[in-house]
Amino acid sequence: MSARIVVLPGDGIGPEVINSALDVLNVVADDLEFEKHLVGGASMRAFGRSLTDEAFAACSESDAILFGSVGDPSFPLDGADKPEEGLRRLRFELDLYANLRPVKPRLSLADASPFRWEHLDGTDMLIVRELTGGLYFGGKHESSEHRAIDESVYTTAQVDRVARVAFRVARRKVTSVDKANILETGRLWRTGVTKVGEDFPDVELVHMLVDNAAMQLIANPRSFDVLLTENLFGDILSDEASMLTGSLGMLPSASLGDPGVPGLFEPSHGSAPDIAGRGVANPMAAILTAAMMLRMGLNRPDEAEAIESAVDKALTSGTRTRDLGGIAGTQEMTQAVLAAL
Missing domain, CATH: 3.40.718.10 (Isopropylmalate Dehydrogenase)
Structure with a gap:
């Protein structure tokens, strides 16, 4: 059964790592429908608001929300609206009261911890x-x-x-x-x-x-x-x-509410504006977040397992981003996962 996913790439490295997650999702679940909207600083630049009513309505009517990151240092922390308010609104108005973050060290990353x-x-x-x-x-x-x-x-x-x-x-x-x-x-x-x-x-x-x-x-x-x-x-x-x-770049998360409310799935890392646009961000947390969305949000455990297994294989092969002690860029790391699927 197809599902409608609202994608909110956000700020900083958010768009880069979310693109990696979408590349992987398109391989394991080609019946998903994706609808992109702006959030955070990107939305404030385009619309003057961290989250538009149109974007919020799309999220509330979706089957799941795939989120990148928010945070843009060019906006003041004490503004009436700021990039983080878009995420805060989603959590509060959708009543996503339970955030789940799995922590399971991998043998393939033993030397990175x-x-x-x-x-x-x-x-x-x-x-x-x-x-x-x-x-x-x-x-x-x-x-x-x-x-x-x-x-x-x-x-x-x-x-x-x-x-x-x-x-x-x-x-x-x-x-x-x-x-x-x-x-x-x-x-x-x-x-x-x-x-x-x-x-x-x-x-x-x-x-x-x-x-x-x-x-x-x-x-x-x-x-x-x-x-x-x-x-x-x-x-x-x-x-x-x-x-x-080994790295915050390895942790996915899910924010869930009552049954029938779409969950919001996001990597646990922030927007990392210091490395945004350089092609060096670790996409693994976003890719594992996509797996978490498949399992917890869409009840597709087989596709989720396929992604998680591919991540382990890619890491075991020795491909690592800089935060894990390697030299691979975002695209190289993503390609290693795709090759393992």
Whole structure:
């Protein structure tokens, strides 16, 4: 069955890596229909807005959204609209409350990680990050040039629904991260997750303070199965966890809402404006994001497996981009994956 995918390449290296993902998708699933729209700084230059109503409507009516990256340093961080607002609007108005980031180091990249393989071997975790609450979506107040306030707000309903996602995908254990010894939202988070855990007696629940979680990700990454966290902590910990795989350029992600709502699939790296247009960006996170979209968004596990297997073969062949210690450019890396399909 054909599917309609809205493609939002975005800023920086976004268009480059998304083109690689589309090249791969066209080989394994030639019945997909792609519709491109602008987002972020690219949209602000063309239309004066980070996301037009037309683009948002197309996304809301699609089967899935394939996203590149947003972020353009030529726009001020304190503007009424800025490139990142387009992505924020999609997450909030589509209510994409659960962000899933798999972290599984590959033997083929053992030499690219700062850690010894024997320390990483067996690591296979999924970070489940709440995506529409907390500091990023709370009230923001600047009372003077010397004082500013950001409010972190969570409700029991927000905690409940993302916790259920985590417990449903867990194989053996959910490690819930909070700061319950200091923050009121942390105490509400811990209470809510504990209550949800009672409905999943076969899944072990461990509560962990965020500072300890940051240490354990490095000291004992194999101990994690599903890492459940609120918005800000998840943003930070998932970037830390990327170093287990060798590079942030290897991490895909999915942002999901309730059934019937199109998921948004994006590589975890940013727009990397310093290397944009040079043809050196690592396309692997975008290619693996395409596989994640096929599996989680379109229920096509066979095509997803074909892409993931091709990525492993390409890396095993020795083709590497610069962030992985190699010399290959974006196109050369993409061609290695295509050749392995």
